[in-house]
Amino acid sequence: xxxxxxxxxxxxxxxxxxxxxxxxxxxxxxxxxxxxxxxxxxxxxxxxxxxxxxxxxxxxxxxxxxxxxxxxxxxxxxxxxxxxxxxxxxxxxxxxxxxxxxxxxxx
Amino acid sequence: xxxxxxxxxxxxxxxxxxxxxxxxxxxxxxxxxxxxxxxxxxxxxxxxxxxxxxxxxxxxxxxxxxxxxxxxxxxxxxxxxxxxxxxxxxxxxxxxxxxxxxxxxxxxxxxxxxxxxxxxx
Numbered sequence: 001x002x003x004x005x006x007x008x009x010x011x012x013x014x015x016x017x018x019x020x021x022x023x024x025x026x027x028x029x030x031x032x033x034x035x036x037x038x039x040x041x042x043x044x045x046x047x048x049x050x051x052x053x054x055x056x057x058x059x060x061x062x063x064x065x066x067x068x069x070x071x072x073x074x075x076x077x078x079x080x081x082x083x084x085x086x087x088x089x090x091x092x093x094x095x096x097x098x099x100x101x102x103x104x105x106x107x
Numbered sequence: 108x109x110x111x112x113x114x115x116x117x118x119x120x121x122x123x124x125x126x127x128x129x130x131x132x133x134x135x136x137x138x139x140x141x142x143x144x145x146x147x148x149x150x151x152x153x154x155x156x157x158x159x160x161x162x163x164x165x166x167x168x169x170x171x172x173x174x175x176x177x178x179x180x181x182x183x184x185x186x187x188x189x190x191x192x193x194x195x196x197x198x199x200x201x202x203x204x205x206x207x208x209x210x211x212x213x214x215x216x217x218x219x220x221x222x223x224x225x226x227x228x
Contacts, residue, residue, distance in 0.1 A: 033214040035152075042202055042218040043152065054216065086152055090213035095168065096142070098152040 002026050004087055004099035011105040018074040020102045022087030025068055032070040033088045034063060036081075037101075043086065047072060074104075082106045109134040111203050111219035118225045124191040127222045129203030134217075136184035137161035140208035142215060143177060143188040145199040157206050158186060193226045200224075 004024040012018040022032060032050050035043035045054055047063035050070060060075045074081055087099040114128040129141060142157040156167035160179040167175055171190070179186045186203055201222045204215035 031211065031214075035215075042221055043204075043215070044218070045214065045216050048214050048216070049212070088152075088214060094208060094213050095166075096154045096213050098144075098154065101151045 002089075002091055002097055004089060004097055006085075006087060006099040006102045008100070009103045009105065011107055012077050013107045014079060015076055018077050018081070018104055020072045020074075020085050020087075020104065021069055022071070022099050023069045024089060024097075024099075026091060027065065027068050027070055027089060030089045030091070032063070032065065034061075034072045035086045035088065036083045037086065038083045046085075077104075077106055079106050109205060109217045111205065111217055113201075113203060113219040113222045116223040116225070118227065119193050121194055121226055121228055123193055124189055125193060125224050126187055126189040127201050127203075127224070129186045129188070129219050131184045131186070131205070134205070136179075137181055140206035141177075141179065141186040142204050142206040142208075143175075143186075144202045144204055144215070146202070146221075147196070147199040150199075155188065155201075157208060159208065160186070190224075193224075195226050198224065198226045 034047040036046045037043040046061050050065040051063040062073045064071050084101045086101045090096045110132045112130045137160045140157045140159045143155040156177050158165040158177045158179050165177040176189045203219040205217040
């Protein structure tokens with residue numbers, strides 16, 4: 001497994017755009033995935049293969065990749081988006097790694 | 108719709124073992140892997156290992172090698188995770204998750220509700 005680095009916290013006002021980054025040396029070679037986790041709940045996949053959105057995930061969630069950094073963007077943030085967000089990737093052998101998580105606060 | 112339903116909360120003594128189950132429904136159990144991920148109180152997610160039911164092959168994170176055993180029963184679409192030699196640091200919520208586990212694609216598209224395991228004397 002390898003290290004993925006996320007900021008511990010991000011704060012935005014409702015209606016603004018939130019950007020959460022995740023850095024890792026292997027990200028140019030491996031896909032990244034993003035999960036949303038609300039208190040007391042299981043994680044939910046919100047982005048897969050860097051930028052694909054599963055069915056049922058609002059369009060305001062998007063993902064992008066550039067070099068060793070991937071970014072989860074939430075446009076028009078709503079109060080219900082307040083949660084912890086985790087990036088995840090895997091090494092070439094398929095061993096997954098998670099970032100440390102980012103707490104998104106909606107002010 | 109795929110559902111993963113886990114067994115209930117457990118309280119264990121240090122040094123003992125715990126076995127958590129994860130019953131799948133609504134999908135083809137053998138077509139995917141099942142991974143186990145844990146989350147200590149206030150901490151992040153930690154992958155423990157996975158099993159590919161159709162092959163019966165499991166692989167584990169290095170940290171848990173020798174202490175964790177993941178098995179699957181195809182006849183009941185149920186996966187199990189057993190963790191031995193429990194210590195207080197193993198207190199966590201344990202999640203099972205459907206693991207896509209294909210070449211270049213390793214992610215978790217459905218999750219169980221979580222099972223709290225408390226290790227306390």
